[in-house]
Amino acid sequence: MLRVENATGGYGSVQILNGANLSVERGQIATLLGGNGTGKSTLLKIISGLMKPWSGTITFDGQRIDGMRSDSIVRLGLVQVTQGKEAFPGMTVEENLRLGAFVRHDRAVVARGLERAFEYFPILKTKRRQLAATLSGGQLQMLCIARGLMSEPKMMLLDEPSAALAPQVVLDIFRIISRICRDGMTLLMVEQNVRMALLLASYGYVIKDGVIKIEGPADALMKDVNVKLSYLGGTVAEQEKQLNLNH
C-alpha cells in the first residue's frame, strides 16, 4: 500500500535522510523505531507531503505521491497524525473533529465519523463542546487520532502517540490503536516505546543515521530486542525502565 524507495531529504542544506526504504502492506501495522533525532519524523513528513523529498520515490495505493502537496495526499486517503499532539486549541473538540473531515463533503460521512470517534474515545463525547485547550495530554492525543480518522483514510501515519503520557494512558491509547487497526486500518507508527510498539505491530523498521538499519517481523525483532536496542541510541536504560512500568 505504501512504498518508500531511496528517499533522501533534510532541512536547508542539512541532509537527514540518506536513502530510506520501507513498505507497508494493506492492513498491516508497521512500526518505525529509532533513537532521538534519527529522522523518524522527517521520514513521516516526507511521506505526508509536509516536506518534499530531495530524491527517491514514494508510492501510495499505486500512485506516485512524492512532491505532491499534503492536502492532495490526504484526499488520496493517507493521513498523518503529527508528534506533539497538535490540536487547534481555540476550537472546540467537535470543531477539531469536523476539520478532520474537511475533505468529506457528505454530511452522512461526517456524522458517521463523529459517532465512530466518540465510540473509540467516549471521553471526547463528554468534552465535545469544550475548547481543545482545556484537554489533558492524553485527551489531546486521543483528539488528534480521532481527528485523523474523520476523513476515513485508508492509511494512517502516527508519530509517537505515547510520547509524554502517563503509563496508564499509554496503555489506553495502544488498546484503541489496536482496535482501530482490527477494524481495518493500515498503520505506520513511529515509537520510542519499543516493546509496546513491537507487541502491536507485525513488522518493524529501525532507522539510524537516516537509513533503515534493521527490519524484520516484529516477533523476531522482539526476541532480539536487547541487541537491537543498542541501535536506539542512548535510550536503552530508559526503555528498560519503561518495560518495568508496563508490567
Added chain:
Amino acid sequence: MTYFIDLLIVGLSIGMVYALIAIGISLIYSGLDIVHFAHGEIYMVGAFIGLVLFNTVGLPYPLAILGSMILTGLLGVFIERVFYRRLTARGGGYTVAGLGMIISGFGMSIVLQNAAYLIWGAKPLPFLVRFGMPVEIGSIALPASYLWIVVAALFLMTVLHLFLTRTPLGLAVRAVAHNKEIASLMGINVPLMISVIFGIACALGAAAGVLIGPINYVSVLMGTAILIKAFAAAVIGGFGNLPGAILGGLIVGITESLGAGYLSGSYKDIYPFILMIAVLMFRPAGLFGTIAKMKA
C-alpha cells in the same frame, strides 16, 4: 446631553468603519503572518469602485457596496497571488521575507494611490446618496447616513462571524490562521485558503470605504490616515484578535469624536494614539490579547 449623544453616534459609526478595516488587517495578520500596509489604499480603491458602481453604473447604494466588495476582493486576490505570494511563501513574521513584505506593502500602497490618481484624478469626489430624513428616536434625530454605517457594519460582522464559526470553509480559515502545516494535514488547500482570507479582508476594507463615502468625500489620499487609526484599533484590541479589532475600532472612533467635541477638534487624530499608548503600557497584548505568533 444631546451633544454628547450626537458625538457618541458619530464616534460609533466612524468606529465601525475603523473596525471593518482593523478586522481586515487582523485577518491578514493571523492568516498570512504579515502586517498589510497597503490596506488603507484597498479601502480607498473600494470607495472609488463603489462610487463608479453607484454614479456611472447606476446601482442602488446597497448593491454598490456589495459590488465593490466583490471587485475589490478579487483585486486583493490578484495582488496577493501575483505580488505577495513569492515573499509570504518564504515565511512572514520576523523572517527576512516578512520584512520584505512590509516594504512591499508600502510599495503597493504607493502604486495603488498613483493608479487611483491617474484614473480618478486628485480632486476629492462627492458621494451623494439620498438616505432620506433623519431617524427620530425620542428627542434625538439620527442622520440616516450614520445609521446606515452602523447597521451595515454590524450586518457584515455578523455574516463574518457566522462564516468563521458555522461553515467548514470558515473553520478551515481559522485552522490556517492557527497552524498551516496541521491545516494542510486536514486536507485543506492552504494556498487557496490564504487567497480567500486576503480576499475577504479586502472586501471588508472596500465596504468600509463605500460606507464612509457619503459622509466624507472620496479621495486618493483617504487611505493614509485611516490605516494608522485602524492599526491603532487593532493594537488596542489585541493584534490578530477579531472581537478585539471591533472593540478597538469603536474605542478609537468614540475617543476621537468625544475628544474633538470636548477638547479640541484640531488634535482629533492624536487622542486614539494617546489611548493606544496607555493601553500598551498596562496591557501590552491589547485588551483581548494578541494571538501569539512564533515564526522561525
